[in-house]
Amino acid sequence: MMNYYPIKNTVALRGCYSPRLKMFMMCFLLISTSFGSAHVSGQTETVKGIVLDAGDKSPIIGAAILVKGTSIGTTTDIDGNFTIANVPSSAKVLQVSYIGMKEQEVDVAPVLNIILQPDLLQIDEVIVVAYGTSKKSSFTGAASLVKAEKLGERPVTNVTNALVGAVAGVQVSTANGQPGSEPSIYIRGIGSYGASNSPLIILNGMPYENTISSINPNDIESLTVLKDASSSALYGSRAANGVVMITTKTGTKEKVSVNVKFNQGVTAKQTSDYRKAGLNDYVSLYWENLRNRYVSDGKSAAEAGQLAAAGLFTDLPNPFNVPNNQVVDNNGQVNPNAKHLWADDVDWMNAIQQLGNRTDAAVSVSGASDKTDYYASAGFTNEEGYVIGSKFKRYTINGNVNSQVKNWLKIGFNTSANLSATDGNQNEAIGNNTNPFRFVRYIGPVHPIHLHNLETGEYLRDESGNLIYDFGTGYSINGVTIPIRNYVSGNNPAIELQNNYDGNKRNTINAKVYTEIKLPEGFKLSLNGSVGANSYLASAADIVYPDKGISGSMTKTNTFTTTWTFNELLSYTKDIDKHHIDVLAGHESYDYEYNYLSSSMKDQKFDGNFEFGNYSNLNTTPDSYTNKYATEGFLSRFNYDYDSQYFLSGSFRRDGSSRFYTDSRWGNFWSVGGGWRIDKEEFMAGIDFIDILKLRASYGEVGNDNVGSYYPWRGTYKVAQNAGEAGYIQNILENKTLKWEVSHNSDAALEFSLLNGKYSGSVEYFNRLSGNLLFAVPLSPSTGVNSQDMNAGTMYNRGIEVELSAKLLQKKDFSWSASLNATYLKNRITALPVDPFISDVHKIEEGHSRYEYWLRQWKGVDPATGSSLYVPLEEILGSSTSLVTVNGETYTTSATEALYDYSGTATPKVSGGLSTNFTYGHFNLGLVFYYQLGGKMYDIAYSYLMSPGVSTIASLYPSALHADMLNRWQKPGDITSVPRISTVESADLTATTSTRWLISSDMLELSSINLGYDFPKQWIHTLDISGLRLYGSADNVFQITKRQGTYPRRNIFSGYSDNGDVYLPSRVFTIGLNITF
Template sequence: MKHKLLSFFVGSMILSSVAFAQEKKVSGRVTGADGKPLVGVTIAVQGSNIATQTDANGKYSLSVPVGKVMVFRYVGHSDKTIIVKDGQSLFNVSLEDQNTALDEVVVVAYGTAKKESVTGSVTSVSAKDIEKRPVTNAFAALEGSAAGIQLNNTSGMPGAEPSIRIRGFSSLNGSNDPLYVVDGVPFGGNISDINPNDVESISVLKDASSSALYGSRASNGVIIITTKKGKAGRSQVNVSTDQGFYSRGIAEYSRVNDRQFMEAMWMGYRNNLLTSSSTKYPTTQSANDEASKSLVSNYLKLNIYDKDDDKLFDANGKLVSDAQIKSGYRDDLDWFSEVDRIGHRQNYNIDGNTATDKAKVFYSTGYLDEKGYIKNSGLKRFTGRLNAELQAKNWFKYGFNLAGSHQISDRISGSTDDAGSFTNPFNYARSIAPIYPIHLHNPDGTYALDALGDKQFDNGESTRLQYVGRHTIWENELNSDQTIRNTVNGRGFLEFKFLKDFTFTLNGDLNLRNSERRTYNNAVIGDGNGQGRAARNIYRYKNYTLQQLLSWNKDFGKHHVDVLAGHENYSDNWSYLYGYKTDETFAGKTDMVNFTKITSLYDYQEDYRVESFLSRARYNYDGKYFAEASFRRDGSSRFSPENRWGNFWSLGGSWIVSKEDFFKDALRVVNDLKVRASYGEVGNDESANKYAHLALYDIDQNANMAALYKKQNASPDLIWETSSSFSAAIETRLFQRANLSFEYFNKQSQNLIFDVNLPLSAGATSTSSAVSTITRNIGSMSNRGFELTFDVDVLKGDGWKWNIGANATWLTNKILALPEENRENGIIT
C-alpha cells in the first residue's frame, strides 16, 4: 500500500513538472511604426482565456503555453500573431498602422466585427470625430459624416432632440426614428441626456442585414452608442472646456419694406372698393380717391409718416416721394432685433480612467450652459457617469455602467409646436407689417412713456389691423415655459466563459426619467389675458431590458464560425399627470398655488412590452469570403394575441477580392476591394398605438353622474408593418490614400397602418367621431437610391494627416398604396 502511494506521489510530481514545463512566462514591449510605445495593446492567446494589456511604457508580461499563438491587437493598427517557441521569452513587437479601412473594428448588432467581415451597411464615427465639433447632442457629429443620414433640428431650441432619418421614410403614420442602442442595450431615454464627451463611438446600421437582429424596432435603422471605458496604462484625469458663440444659420426671408407694403395695401384696398362697393364707387378714380383718403383711418389704423393720412399717396397709389418715417418710429420697427440675439455656449468636462489587469474604470462629470439665440431660451445640463469592468476570474467578468443627468431647459411658447403660429416669435416678427412699431408712440412719433418714464409695449388694440391683443416680445418677457428633467440609467452585466469556445452573457438595463414642464401665461397680454393661467405636465418613465446571450466562436483551420443565440425582454411604463389652473392672485407668480380655479386635471398611464428570441450565424473562410444570417422573433403587446408575433430575418455575403492571388498585380493601385450584398426583412409596430387591438372607453360625467363613452374601435386583425430591404455595394481603397464606396439600396414597406373611415352603415354617426374610424393595414411605399462616399489623404506626415471627404445620396421615396377614398359611403374591406 505504501509502495502504491509513493508511486502515485512521484507520478503526480512528474506530471506537474511536465505541465509546468509546457507553460512559460513571456514579456516584451509593443511599439508603433514610429518606435513609440503603444499603451493598452491587447495581447490574447488564441484558443484560451489568457489575455493582458500593455502598460504606460508599452510593456507586457504573461504566462503562455509553449506552441500557442499570441495575437496583438490595437485600434488603428494591423493585428500581429507570434508563435511562442521553447527557448524564447522576450518578444518585442512593432505594430503597423492600418492602411486599409477594412481592418477597422466597428460596433454591430450585439457585438463588434472587423469592417471586412461586415456584410451589411454600417457607418461609424469615433470619439475623435465627435471631439472636433462642439455639440450638445452626440448625434450632431453624424451630420455630413455619412451618406444616407439626414439630421434636422426641428425647433432650434437648445437641447432639442434632432430628427434623424436613415435612408428616408419607412412609415407614413408611425415613427420614422431609428432605434437607439447604448452599450449593447436598446435605450428608451433621451439621447440629449448623454454627454458627448462620454461617447467612444457611434455606429449606424442602415440596412436590414445589419439591423435585422434588432427585429421589430429596426425598420428605420439602428444607431449604436458605445460609451468610454477604462484604458490600460497610468491613471489619468482630463479637464476640458470650450466656449463659443452662435447665431441663426439660415438668413431671414426677404420681405417688403414699408413703402412697398403701403402701396400694396393701397392697391388691395382700392380693388376691394371697386368690387364690394361698386355702387358707391362706380369709377376707378372715385375708388382711387377714397383709398388715398381712408386707407389709414379705416384699415391700417396707424400713420408713421410725416404726412397727413390723405396726403400720403399720389393719384396712382404711389407713396409720395417726400414722405418720411417720423424720427421716433425709425428705430422701433425691427422686431427681429428684439427677438433674437447671439447665443453663448460654455461646456466643462472632467473625466478620468484607470485600469489594471483585473479592472477598468472610467468616470466623468460635465456641465453645459447654453443660452439660445432666441431671447429667454436656454439649457443647463449636469451629467455624471461611472463605467467599470472587473475580471474576477479568467472565466468570469462582470461590470456596470451608471449614468445620471439633471437638465433645465427654457423655451419659447409656440416655437416647437407650430412654426406657423403667431405665438412663434420668428413667424410673428416675419409676418407683422413693417409699419407697426414695438412700443406705443405719441402722435408726433415720440415714445409714450409710463409713470416711471419707461417705454410701453403696444398691444395693437387701436394701432394695428393684425395681431391685436398679441405681442411676441412682451409675451416672451412675461411668460415662462420651463422643463426640468432628471434621469438615471444603470446597466449591469455578467459574462461567463466555459468549454473553451462558449460565452454566456447576462445584461440588465434600467432607465428612469422624471420630467416636469411648467408653463405660465401672464394676465396682461396673450393667451392668459385677463386672468392668467398655469399648467403642469408631469411625466414618469420607467423602462428596462433583460438579455441572455450565448455565443460560440470556433476556428477550423481557415474556417471561422461565430454563432449567437439569445432572449430579450423589454418593458416600458409611462405615466402622465396634467393640471391646469386660472385666475392668478399675485401677478407674475408662477406656482400653481397662486391660482384659484382648477380648469383641468387628469392623468393616465401606458404599458408596452416586447419579448424576443434571436439568433445569428457568421462564417468566413480564409478572411476572404464572408456569410451571415440572422433571425429574430418578436412579440409585441400592441397587437392581439393571434397576431402578436412577427418573424424577421436577413442574409448577407461579402468577398474581399483584393486578397485573391489573381489580384496581386493590381494591389499597387487598388489596395483593397470588397463587394457585398444583403437582403432582409424587419418590422415596425410604432404606427399602432399601445392598445390598438382593444376597444377603449373614456370616463366622463352627464347630469353629475359617471358615464362611459367609446373612444376607440378594436382592431384585432392588425399586424406588423414590414420592410424588405436589398442592398449591394463596392468598397475600395486606392493608392494607399483614397477610400471610395458606392452602394445601391431598395427598401419596400408593406402593411402600413392607417386609420380609415367606416361606412355610416357600420353605426358611425359622424365621420369626425373617434368611433367612425378603425385601424387597418393598407398602405405601402418604397425607398430606393444610391450612396457615394469618398475621402482622400491629401497630405500625410509623421503623426498627422490632412484628409478631406465628401458623400452624396440620391433617394426616391414613393407611396405605392393609400386607403381608398369615400369609405363613409360604403367602401370597406
C-alpha cells in the same frame, strides 16, 4: 509580435499615416508616461533615432517610442526624430507604435533608423454591431461608423447633429432650434405612413428610451448606424427604421489619464429672414392695393387714387409726421417730407432675439490595469438660444468599469445620470397668430412695439417711467387715444417672451450591469441588465395682463418613464483550420411604463409664484393615465468565414409585442448575408495597390411595432354628453388582426481600400420595401366612427449610396484628406387600402412618392391684366369666361377652374456630405458640408408675404409684404412673375395653393468648421501636461438656398416650409481649450 531584422540599426516597417492620428498618438504616449510610477535606477544612456514611412520615406510625426517594461518614452517630432534620455543600461528593447502601423519591438542602440509598415488590420476598422463587434472586412451588413475624433470639438448639445452630412443614407431634420431640442433621424428614407419613422437607439448594447440630448457628447466613443436587415434583424420588431448604436468611452490606457475640456461661445440665428418691403414701399403697395379695390368697384383710376390716398390710414396708425391724407399723393408716392415717427421701434424680429451665450465644460478620468479599466466623467452645458428667454442647462455624470476578475469571469457596469432644464419653449402652433415667430414675421412695419404719441412719435410711459408695450387692444392715456391694432390684437411677443414661463425639467438615470462567463470548448455566457428612469416636469405660465383680460394661469404636466431590459446570450466560437464559426443564441425581455399627470390653475394671486397654491381656480380638469408596453424576444445568429475570404451570416429573432392581440402578437424576423474578399483570390496576386476589395449582399425582414398607440387593437370609449346626460360612445373600433409593419430589405455593396488605405470607400444598392403599412381606413357612418387603423399598404425606398475617402496629400509638415458621401433615393407607394387622397399639398396615390406634390398648375401672369394664369380644367375649355389666350396658349385666370396635377416631390433625389481636413505643422483645420439636390419645397411663408390678404376697404389687414412685391404687374404690357396687388380676387392673386410657391429645395450648408492648434510636446512636458489644444469652432455656419429665409433641412421629406412659424436652428461660435494630464 512581428518578426523583424536589423540592418545597421534599421528596422523595416512599411506604412502610411495620418497627421490627425499623429497628434492622437502624441497625446497617447505622454498620457501613458507622464503618470508613470516605475522607478528606474542605475546607469542610463541616450537613444536617438528617426521614424520613417516605408512608402515615401517621409517622417512620421507622433510615433510612440517606449522603453519596454518602463514608463520611459517619447514621441517623434515634426521631422520624425526622437531622443530618449535616461534609458536604463539594463533595457534591451524599445516598443515602436503608431496608429495604422504594425507595432514593432527593436533592440536598443545609440542610433536607430526605423521604417514603419502599415497594419492592414487597423485599416480594417472594428465596428459595434448588434450584440457584439465585428471587423468591417468580415461584416456582411450595411453599417457606418462615426468615431469620437470625427465629432471633434463641434459645439453640439445633441450628438445627433454631428450626423449631419457624416453618413450616407442618413438624414437629420432639424425641426426646432430650441436649445436641447431633439432632431429627427431618418435612415434610408421614410418607411411608414401612419407609424413611427424613428430608428431604434441602442446605448451600450441596450435599448434607450430617453432623449439623446441627455447624453453628453464628450462621453461618446462612437456612433454606428445599422442600415440593412443583415445588421439590424437581431433587434426584430423595432428595427424597421434602422438602428443607431451609441457607445460611450472606456478606460484604455495603462496609466491614469485626466482630460479637461472647456469652451465658451455665442449663439445667433443661422438663417437670414425673408427680404421685406421697407415702410415707404409698404405704404405705396397698400395704397395700390386699395386703389385697385376701388377700381374694381367701378371708380375711375384718378378717383380711386384719391380715395386710396385719403383713406389709407383710416384704421391704421399713421407712422408719419404728416396728416393721414398727406402721406401719399394720388399716385401712391410717399410725401418726401413724411418722417417715420417710430422708425427705431418696428424691428419686431430683433425685439425677440438676443446674442446668446454657450458654455460647455467636461472633465474625465480614465485608466486601466492588467485586469480592470475605468472611465468617469462629469459635464456641464449652459446654452442660451437666440430667442429671448430660451435656454438649456444640463449636468451629466458617467461611469464605466470593466474588470476581468478571473480568467473565466468578466464583470462590468455603466451608469449615467443627467439633470437638465429647458426654458423658453415657444408656442409653435402652425397658423396660430399668437405664435411669436409667426407674429413677428408677418406684422407690418407701421405697428410699433411700444406705445407712442401719434402726433409727436414720443414714447409713452407709465407712472414709473417705463415704456409701455403695445398689445394692440387700444389705449387712452394722458389724453392720447391709440386705436385697436388690426393685426393680432391682444399680443406682444417682445414682452411676453420675457415674462411668460414655458419650460421643463428632466432627470434621467441609466444603468447597465453585465457578467461574461467563459465556458469550456469556446462557449461564453453573457448576462446583461439595464434600467432607465426619466422624470419630466413641464410647466407653462401666463402672467397677468390686465390689458389682455388675462388673470394669469399655470399648467403643469408630470411624466415618469421607466424601462427594464434583460438579456441572456450564449455564444460559441470555433476555429478549425481555415474555418471560423461564430454562433449566438439568446433571450431578451423589455418592459416600459409611462405615467402621466397634468392639471391647470388660473387667477393668479401674486407675481413670481408659479405654484398651484398661488392660483384661485381650476382652469382645466386634471388628467392622468398610465401606458405599459413590453416585448419578449428569442434570437440567434450564425457567422461563418473561410480563410477570412468567404463569409456567410444569418440571423433570426422571434418577437412578441404587447401592442397587439394575442393571436397577432408574435412575429418572425430574419436575415441572410454573404461576403467575398476578392482581393484574396489567387488571380489578384501581384495587384499590390488593392488592400481590400470586398463584395457583399444581404436580404432580410425586420419589423416596426411603434404604431402610435400602446393599445392599438383594443376598442376604446370616451365620455360624452347628450341632452345633458353623460355616457360613453365608441372612440376606436377593436381590430384584433392589427400587427407589425414589416420592412423587406435587400442590399448589395462593393467595398474597397487602395494604396495602403490612401483611398477607400464603397458603392451600395439598397431596396427597402415596407409592407403591412398602417392606414386609417374610412368606415361607414353606421359604425359610429370615422375610420379604423388597418395594415393595408406597401411602399418602397430604394437607392444608391456612395462613400469615398482619400488622403490627398501627405508631406513632411502638411497633409490634406477628404471624405464624400452621397445617397440617391427614390420613394414610391405601391399599394393603398383606400382611394387616392389629399394630405396638405401632397396626394397619396399608388405609383407616386409619399411626398409628391398635387397642386394647381400656375403658369405666370397675364401681361394684359396682371391676373394669374393657370392650366385650365379640360371640362371648361370653350365655355368659361375665365379663359384667356397668351402667346398662343389657353389659360384660365380662375383658381377654382385650374387643373391640379403632380408637381414633383419634396424628397431630395441626392443628399450627402463632404468633409475635409488640413494639417500644417501643429495647426489643423476641418470643415463639414451638407448638401441636397433634386427636391422641391412648398414655401408657404413666402406665399403669405406675397399676399396682402382678404380685406374690406374699411378694414385693411396690414400684414408685412415681401420685397418681391415691388416687381408686381402694374400696367398692361408688364412682363413679370408677380400678379397685380389686389384683395378683390384673393383666391386667384394671393396665397392660393399652386405651383407658384414651389421652389427648389437644393441647399449647400457649411455645417461645421474647426480650427485648432496642438501645442508641441517639448513646450508643455515640463508642466506635466501630455496634451494641450486650443481651438475655435463654428456650427451651422452658413447655407446657400434658392431663396433667402428658407431652411430646407427643417422638413427634408415633406418639404412643407412653415419657417415663419418655428424656432430655426442657431449658429454657434466657440473657442475652447482641451488639456490632457
